[in-house]
Amino acid sequence: MEKIIFFLLLTLFLSQIVVASSHELKRHSHGVGKLYLNKLLKKDSTIDNNSSSSNFSSTIDYLELDIFVLSQKGLKDKDQIKKLPGQPFVKFKQYGGYVTVNKSAGRALFYYFVEAHENFKSLPLLLWLNGGPGCSSLAYGAMEEIGPFRIHKDGKTLYRNNYSWNQAANLLFLESPAGVGFSYSNISSEVKSNGDRNTAIDNIIFLLNWIQRFPEYKNRDFYIAGESYAGHFVPQLAEIILQHNKLAKKNLINLKGIMIGNAVINFETDEKGMYEYHASHGLIPDEIFEQIDRYCNFSDKALPQPHQCDNAIDIAIADTDPIDLYNIYAPLCPKSDDLSTTYYTSNKNSINYGMQQEIDPCSDDYLIAYMNRPDVQKALHANVTKIKYNWQPCSGDTDGIVPVTSTKKSIKKMKLRVETPWYPWFHKDYEVRVLVSYIYRLKDKDQIKKLPGQPFVKFKQYGGYVTVNKSAGRALFYYFVEAHENFKSLPLLLWLNGGPGCSSLAYGAMEEIGPFRIHKDGKTLYRNNYSWNQAANLLFLESPAGVGFSYSNISSEVKSNGDRNTAIDNIIFLLNWIQRFPEYKNRDFYIAGESYAGHFVPQLAEIILQHNKLAKKNLINLKGIMIGNAVINFETDEKGMYEYHASHGLIPDEIFEQIDRYCNFSDKALPQPHQCDNAIDIAIADTDPIDLYNIYAPLCPKSDDLSTTYYTSNKNSINYGMQQEIDPCSDDYLIAYMNRPDVQKALHANVTKIKYNWQPCSGDTDGIVPVTSTKKSIKKMKLRVETPWYPWFHKDYEDHGLSSSSVAGFVYENLEFLN
Template sequence: MRLKIALILMLTLVPSSFFTAAEKSGKKQTEVLYNFCMGKVREKNSKIDTRDFNPASIDFGGVEISTQKGEKENDRIKRLPGQPEVEFKQYGGYVTVDRSAGRAYYYYFVEAHHAPQSLPLLLWLNGGPGCSSLGYGAMEEVGPFRVHSDAQTLYLNKFSWNQAANVLFLESPAGVGFSYSNRSADLRSNGDRRSAIDNYNFLVNWLERFPEYKDRAFYIAGESYGGHYIPQLAQTILYNNQNLNNTIINLSGIIIGNPTINDETDAKGMYEYYESHAIISKQTLNRVLRYCDFTDSGNGLSTQCLIGMLESERNTAALDIYNIYAPTCNTSPSSQAVNIDPCIDQYVHTYLNRPEVQQALHANITKIPYDWQACSKVIGEWQDSPSTVIPHLKDLIAAGLRVWIYSGDLDGIVPVTSTKLSIQLLKLNHTTPWLPWYLDDQVGGYTQIYEGNLTFTTVRGAGHQVPSYQPSRALFLIKHFLNGKHLPTSRNLTLFSSIS
């Protein structure tokens, strides 16, 4: 009994600040996400505002549109250190989102391989909260390059999403990656609302710098805690399209992968996934489901709940919860990983902290007093995080936007079981049966379409970062999404051939 009480105390004394895990390694957004989500249901972390995000309650009269003359060419990246030859253009630099605070966001942008003048604009956002879209999205997932194990040279990602769109990566909020604020208090006052406002201000000013994209079809994509950022930014755009002059952004749709959507179902689905994949026992699952109250109005975590959670953490501690079947990094390159080296975080961290790389990227121009990290070590407590984004998804669907949700079926942190439970809360009738979709005569995953232009799909054999684990299937997916085409549910119907 004493041991059990001691173990409970160990769990409850884990710091509730969302960036605790990042302080240890500065890498895993799943670790950051887990600590953050569990912190939200602890009584001592109840100061996080979980009310719904509402753009109508925000004063956007302060949107500052600055002159961007000459900035685009100044941001042109001629060549990154160790980069292979490419024909597409790439840019990197800063856009000020709050002049009075000296708050500026770093972006990296790659034009499409072909037809950049006609293909859509796609913004990619990673989550955390507090993790970098440059480090994850650009360098490990959908960007044009990957970092070799020498952390000196790059090689081409032949499944880069700039084969389907012009792709923009944003490090948000201030304190993430190379993004910064001259007002140190900003790092202690980040949250969903501030992120939505700043992301919108960034986008409006970026489009002034790149005016050729003002009338282009615009989509937002991302994963993880991006399940908050993306619907909130989309709703902010729709609101301001109706209420501000000369700020029309041609938003056409959103696509989110393994997203945090609803606190209660996200948590329940995670434990259900563990039990269904023989990671925890049925008894542990029953204990969690019976004694844990993950609702916004709950009273925190009871002793019996904590015992169940600790049993689960004990059984998952040695796993990479990004992908429950993937090898973990043991500081040397692994031959076990098919599509992603488990040590890639280390290569990216080393590469992006090289002074010559930062100079080529036009990054770290203010010489921030800390290393670039995949997940921020300097951001303080998160101020607000709605317990659900279900109302936002309903609004976006009602507005006629194309909304896709996808799940890598090997992810253990926001697994497919969580997302399916969350989608049920939308209370939409499905218009197609649950069917396999195909790529190269192989099952790529399973898909179902709902009324209101919502599509849900799984990606077979993929972890949390779907484009890293299954790059060809992810590219196939994004091409269909951008073209408004259903995934092929017959072996004889493939809209796009695989890329060799």
Template sequence: MEINKTILALLLSLFVSTFVHETYANKQIHALSRLYKAKLSKDPAVNTSHFEPPKHLHKDKVVLDQTGRKENDKIKKLPGQPYVKFDQYGGYVTINESAGRAFYYYFVEAEKSKESLPLLLWLNGGPGCSSLAYGAMQELGPFRVHSDGKSLYRNKFAWNRAANVLFLESPAGVGFSYSNRSSDYKNGGDKSTAADNYVFLLNWLERFPEYKKRDFYLAGESYAGHYVPQLAQTIIYHNLIANKTLINLKGILIGNAVINDETDTMGMYDYFGSHALISDETASAIRKTCDFSPNAATQPETCIDATNDADYNIEAIDIYNIYAPLCFDGNLTTKPKKTSWQNIDPCSDYYTYAYMNREDVQEAIHANVTKLEHDWEPCSEVLKGWQDSATTIIPLLKEFMKYKLRVWVFSGDTDARVPITSTKYSINSMKLSIKTKWHPWLQQGEVAGYAQVYKGDLTLATVRGAGHQVPSYQPKRALSLVKHFLRGKPLLDSSKG
């Protein structure tokens, strides 16, 4: 399928122009801009229309001896952390011995009932952004970093209240994950990432055999809208080939997810218009004159002028949460600032960066920094190419419904980059029958969001007042959402209590 270079150029301009404040959102913009640059400069294979699961990952060939590794990975205590009763682990899983490719993971067991609660893997997107930086330390992990960059405080709405939670830095070149083969940093892509993530899971489960038969769920946000479904399909494929359950996958949960290029783009501009970020005239011109379909070759001047106008109007806001403050002073403080679970500090990226680059922290979490020729970064500056990126993962969602896999898609409703409008357009394109119509779901008598359930076990849910990183902005509602998902329990209509 031919690349629509004009559309990609417009998007690239939009991403680069908003790269002003070095916060999470802008790091994510930078990562996405690199992907679109790759789509523009590489051959058409970069822009594949459908994802096929990586094959030939036979268990006996890729699983290495894990004897004694679990005990060595146990983290005694993170520097500056408050007391907790659950165990933590961190370390490396070798993905490819000959290439010297190894992925770093951080694992927190459930606060209670770890023997019975499910296992959940969380992936952040980018491509190239760290699940340790965001998922673990700024979103759903048990701790967050104080403004002093050296001490931690508890996240009382951490997801290890609902599951045993595993965070993975993937692919190689992200966070503490590395390869001895420099070409791995240039030749990444959707397919190789799915293959490596699958090999990681097989080996990790060998290291932690008590979780081999445990109910397993995949979750993530943003470009993990590619990672999660692609890994899920790889798991299903190899379970079928082996004629047995190698990984006991039960469902996937993706938030503000990049899942369909065409509808993601149109939905973004429609969101701009419906939230007064651009004028009615600009929004109308984009809708009438721009063609965001993969087959479009060029765009008229009217479309280009309108998208440039949109670009100008959103320059000084964080389009990953249109109502959030920006970070203008990322300097560390001598004493920690007062914290609030209701309002995450917009400068948290700086605090996390400082903390993860401390020598005592890296030693405590077993990070092998001798393999890195750079500082640990929230989003990788090492990855230089992305070889394949599916235009859509909608076919995978349809496939999962055939296998009765639980599929939940959620959206923070103040995110303008991958907004609820984009997600709605993508789900609507599947033409599914509605099982439970659009309705509010409640938390302690207050509307926490809205939901709609489709026949085939697909749920679409919003989280009210949350940006792109839902657990950062609405941690209490995010925890309620994941508890409902893991239990297979519908989000309740207000009329039903």
């Protein structure tokens, strides 16, 4: 599926379905940002901010409506599209053309229709409407979301969308209201005065005429779907259809249900939910959201807003302005008039979040180029008015604009009766004393000539053991890679994974910041173009003893490792390692890690500083520490985790409210009340089949044969504007590779010949220790803020003349929070 989005299934929609849609990339404005707010406050006639359906009146006489239904004889055959330019072969038929909805005004709406891939004679008819208001369903719905084709980056050729909805329905895309896309009116003032009521009337007149042109669909099951401002268009069209079916005492249109994704329903809840989403994802500071929540009243009777509200919204808009709010993890498309220089020409590697089809941030450019070609317009039977300006797709509203938080707030305001309780979001694809031993010539013995299946590299690698307690026979395994360039001057960075009990060789080196990744054959490696060894010399340590290839001859020690013992072993390791690599003795040194390294990293830093002070010199030249998704304080971590799960739709709000109310996660709060235990049991059950380390990814299918893993059969993959693929089966390739005798020999590892398979274990990130947990932990520290919140800009915005920062955050005394 492309991008899985939350769909509001309204009362008409009776059957259970699985739906998918791609995102709409950032267009030329934030659809529900302050520009939209200003339009609403000025009562822009194209936007209806009434929250109740009772404010929408679609009642017109049936006989009045009937006079707009014109003869359609012979028009169907004229509308058939033989073949679109650059289109691959398909078996289904396509049609495109105009339907007049008001002859006296010269008003006609353009449509594009594709039959179902198979069984078109029995499958339902689905009408797709994009929002805006003022967005083209041909542009987004047909060509970037659910239609049968995508446009190549040459702007000239098409390729198949393997996830088109025409595998399940006959698809009708309507450019509505007049003035959108190729739709037009001969009375230009009408284009500026379109409102919800007029749009609904035009849309039903279009449908009744279209059914005359395609009579085989007169009694076919009919659905209406859309997104964004279609949260108005879709239910209002459904209402007027039902009214006229009732007036006619028969089904003029056999409406069965409606679907809306990321729906603009109620401005008050939409706007509040949007800013809540931005804060929960680290796009704006909590303080700004708190001001918006406190001072802003988004109801239509609340003008003017107090200055505190205006100021907070100004800051929120400034912080998010350079971000693609339709896909907050994606960069923008570099500006270029030459399509050959667009994003994916130079960014062939791409991060993949377990989905199946690539999204290109430059797709709008290809769309505009294609749709403005005269041969394409001719094939579509479009642009009969010969508009003198370039066709444009407009702007839509999704994701960070009308996110799940907004939709849930709107549904709550409807006060509907719950017929089926919350059901969890499953993936369909699955599941000290300083002890220094002076060691000579060990560095040369530790050098790795070449790892099996490794591509050529210029930097050196080392692997081996450092004894940290000779009498106990305790030794820690390390893997070290020099910087790609300037290794003699760049700093040394120690990476620690968490767990506790997770291998830094496994995750840190082979799946995160190291120089290589493992191919799905489990035998060969490829370069990680974003390895941190482009900025530092990287030292990965498997700690404490018992993790990975690290060991102790006293087996009971492995079970009794604690934070203090781990910190002592780690500083002993470092002092011995520096003896082995003396060129790093005075080098700038940093410690980094994730998850439970929120304990390991600061505790190691503390013990280093203590011994530097005792020695009255820098034994280790520590300059700083970094921790990602840090386990710091169980109370705040746990509360923040469940808050994150609720804000991302993984657990129902009611369950989070029970956890928030009844659970006390402090270490003195046992036992928990039964309300807490029950709520946590439900939360665990709801999230159990989900990969909480990447909530948007499927699990890797279970298979002993690597050739049958996920990416073997899923060659197309969604891309969120990032630069390198993530494979949900990467652990399988890692385990296969690390358990090969030739790999262990090359690494100088497994000297104890463990009798069981080496395992990477599991770490804690993302949905486990998310940004919400980290922010709660930092607040509990009560540090002084030295630099206020700064916004989360993508580094790719440098091309747009903006800041090259790729993170947001605060600077506190002696601490910087980055998101």
